[in-house]
Amino acid sequence: MTEPWQFQVRITVVPELADTLRTPHGERDERQALLDAALRERNAALKCQFDAFAEYVEEAEAVGPDRYPLYQWTKDTIADSQKKAKYLRSFTVYVGGEAVYDRETADWLHARLTALASKAGIESVTRFDTNPANNPQPPAGK
Numbered sequence: 001m002t003e004p005w006q007f008q009v010r011i012t013v014v015p016e017l018a019d020t021l022r023t024p025h026g027e028r029d030e031r032q033a034l035l036d037a038a039l040r041e042r043n044a045a046l047k048c049q050f051d052a053f054a055e056y057v058e059e060a061e062a063v064g065p066d067r068y069p070l071y072q073w074t075k076d077t078i079a080d081s082q083k084k085a086k087y088l089r090s091f092t093v094y095v096g097g098e099a100v101y102d103r104e105t106a107d108w109l110h111a112r113l114t115a116l117a118s119k120a121g122i123e124s125v126t127r128f129d130t131n132p133a134n135n136p137q138p139p140a141g142k
Contacts, residue, residue: 005129007106009093010049011113017121018089022048031121038112042105044095050087053078089123100130 013021017031028036039045057075060068068074077083093109095101110127117125128135 005103005131006100007103007130008100008128009106009109009113010126010128011046011091011093011122012089012124012126013091014121014123015089018048018091021046021091022051022088031119034116034120035113035122038109038116039093041112042095042109044093044109046091047094047099048088049090049092050078050084052092053087 020029020032021035035046053074056068057071057078060071060074065071077087092099093113095105095109106127110125113120113122113125116122
């Protein structure tokens with residue numbers, strides 16, 4: 001039987017690595033090379049959560065915030081300096097351009113990135129699933 005839930009892996013990195021990871025065509029150091037090699041094995045890429053939030057707000061403002069239930073929460077989050085600092089260091093692993101994927105892929109990424117943590121500047125690796133019972137629910141929209 002196919003599992004009904006999909007999964008996602010996120011990493012938190014040291015601040016100086018976060019800055020360089022957010023610059024797609026910047027100089028790559030040894031830590032980034034290790035990350036890039038592991039991610040390539042699963043056709044994966046990193047997306048900074050702060051950047052994803054900022055893009056959501058920008059899109060909502062272009063189309064109309066009333067169509068985006070998390071608009072105000074997201075805008076408030078990226079405007080808060082402490083939350084901004086947190087989310088600038090947090091990256092979601094996308095596989096084949098998708099934010100969620102099968103358990104096997106998530107388990108492999110979690111294990112591989114955890115094994116690289118000390119060498120690659122990763123402070124934490126977290127695996128999430130799409131089961132609402134396991135995740136905090138988004139705030140109610142206004």
